[in-house]
Amino acid sequence: MLGFHGVAGSREAVLGWVLLVVAMIVTLVVSLLVLAGAWRGRTSELLPPQRTGGGLRWIVIGGIIVPTVILAAVFVLTMVTQAAVAAPSAPPTVTVQITGHQWWWEVHYLDRSPSRIAVTANEIHIPVGQPVRFELVTGDVIHSFWIPELGGKTDLIPGQRNVMWLEADSAGVYRGQCGEYCGTQHAKMAMSVIAEPAGKFNQWLVLQRQPAAAPPDPDVAAGERVFASSACALCHTVRGTLAGGRLGPDLTHLAGRRTIAAGMLPNTRGNLAGWIANPQALKPGSLMPVVPLRATELLAVVAFLQSLE
């Protein structure tokens, strides 16, 4: 259900539930009035028309006074909620830039020093109990950044940089999905936010800033060579290797992610191999082409990717 694990999201959810309860009461009352009114005066024949007096009071009370009072209360509650979620209680210490792409999410942990900027994709780690600032841009069309359990959505629109914040109040993995129709694979443009204790988060962030470790064995080294010399490297970056493409997700620490292909598949050896062998079968229209690799090359690339802790 929406909302309840985020500081902003909880406020939004409370507002939503109050509104929904009011809405249900109004619906129930009017429905009963329709039923009772139709039942009470019903006849089986078309009687001669008759004008009986009165009835205007229905309109004045039910149509004007009561809705005005309810709506005024609803509007005040809306404004109060909006003011409460407008800004976090403390200035955010972490700023994450999200770049939307058809159909995956590029994630930058911004830092004043360019060398300390960490780059990843589709999985966003945040410290629990701390507000995090999100800057939202897009690399192509309009997308919408949305983690339902933590808070509402904000669009990623060409030509502008939207800003929002989120704060998770308990640790956990929260699924998110693109909220604005963005083309063929809009349905499979998911992501997750992993809220974890600050210490663990900082460890993770330090690791993300580092380049990939040197290959531990010849199989992996062979995979790295295939990766860097095939079409893979045209789109993907693995820092610390020759692969420096910018069109697809940065894979420097891919093995540490839970899923691949924007939250579509668990990050397992089999899924990786299947995805590389034929991404178009799993995600038709995806911008990742089929790269012709021999079976041994494919397995080497998978071994290489699985080494990228």
Place this chain on the structure above:
Amino acid sequence: MATTAPAVPAPSLHEKLLRIWETPPGLFGVLATVDHKKIGKRYLATAFLFLLLGGLEAAVMRAQLARPDQHLLTPEAYNQLFSMHGITMIFLYASPILSGFSNYIWPLILGSRDMAFPRLNAFSYWVFLVSGIFLYSSFLIGQAPDRGWFAYAPMTGSTYSPGLNMDFYALGLILLTISTTVGAINFITTLFRLRAPGMSVNRLPIFVWGTLTTSFSMLFALPALTVACVMLYFDRRFGMHFFDASTGGHPMLWQHLFWIFGHPWVYIIVLPAMGLMSDLIPTFCRRPLVGYTYVALATVATGILGFGVWVHHMFSTGLPAMSTDFFSAASMVISIPSAVAVFAWLATIWHGRPVMRTPFLFAAGFIVLFVIGGVSGVVTAAVPFDWQVTDTYFIVAHLHYVLVGINVFPVIAGFYFWLPKMTGRLLDERLGRWNFWTMFIGFNLGFFPMHIAGLLGMPRRVYTYPAGLGWDTVNLISTIGSYLFAIGVLLFLINVFWSLRRGRVAGPNPWDGPTLEWAVSSPPPAYNFALLPTVGSRHPLWEERLNEPGSRSRITEGPALVEGRETLGVSPLDAQANEVLTMPEDSLYPFFLALSLLVTFYGLLTGAWALAIVGGVLVLVMTVGWLWPSAPVEEASP
């Protein structure tokens, strides 16, 4: 009760008027007729066909979504289907079906002989038809519009949409706006000029108020759509950059233009239907509407306020709080006129003696669905909550409660109510009750769970969804419910075809209705009224029995006007007869002008400029031919 008897003219007068007004049979008559009743029926049949097509598209989508991770459709096929479903229902069904009722009913209910511009009326229909054909021809080459009916830039630009898909969209809608614009002009002029003498604006049926308000809204809303579509076409075809942020354009320009049109459009496709309900409910409650003035004003107020709420479609685009709050407030305020209407209907039911005929069942069901769609609209007007539910299935549920609840249910009610006037035969009551309950239960079963899917975080416009997110059951229920709803629509069709052959003969006034359309035979003769009536109250056929004070309507006496196609012109507000208007003869020009436009637009679509120029020249020729004076123009006498 002389006034409630239908005006049966003397046989000689009948013959004489028929010779003047009847369209000759044969192909010429089919293509050239300007009879508002024929055009109205065509609108109704064509729009209903589009409802069935849109429904078919929805049925395929619901099959795909019944279970998670299904592969009945490719993502591209699904995206074309949901886009065409929206375009079809919004543009080719919801508005034209109401134009159909208005076209058929207006001259009858207003006590006139035709619309103000009968040829423009025929033209409006033909352009509607060719724009539908144009849009649907995209399926033949597998390139139907696939960017949603809302078509957000920059995904519609040639970079992200290289096929012809969105050219079909942009040009098809431009074509349709031509039809809708001339239709609106025609309704407005008809209302102000072609009423029965005495039918001052405070005596108009609410249905007329609804269509009138809608027509004004169209004139102000449609240019935004037309201009947006022209810009889109220019961006795509000539490499302009209206919506391209990298060269100084902006995608938000599209969103503002589209919703400045789009939200008034929502009211455009519900206000006439609400008006129809405001006239139908009193007929079956055997009393005048409670609070006529309130409801008429509420109708106009809704039309005006409808122009001040468009940003509520854009709360998550990062606009400043000051502007979102203004539109949040406006979106809440606009529900007050709706509440006025709802309580006027409730009061009419409570202070009347309701008869449970099928039209009334649909009207009662409509009130309930209207309220559900209304309150879920207020909920989404609350900005912070909207950030959560916008673009989820909650909105899908909300908009279907609005559009099915406030358009489809009244339309079916309207058919049960007025089809006997058009065909002379009543629909079956028993089948009608089955029809209502199947549609009502099916609709709620299908669409209520979508609220829950949305609250569970399911986004809109997804061709599939993974298992394990709690969305499986609600989606399965939605599919089952929507199929039940579809069966209900089929029951309606069966009832219509059954009634055409076997239905009980309706007679002029099967529901003992109060307004002028019930004073003529069913179906009405080509000339509508043999003797043009004069109106003395809001309820010409009830006024004796209501014993209303003031003057009496005259139905069985009045001018016959047999010098040609003639009808009375009146002053705009007080409806004092001040002119005998000569109406045009049947003509082939409207048909061929529409056809020429189609040729032009196929030329523009494919970039075959020679074809476009040929079409353009044809358009010019047809327009000149249409406007060529057939007789010397006489000086108008004061």
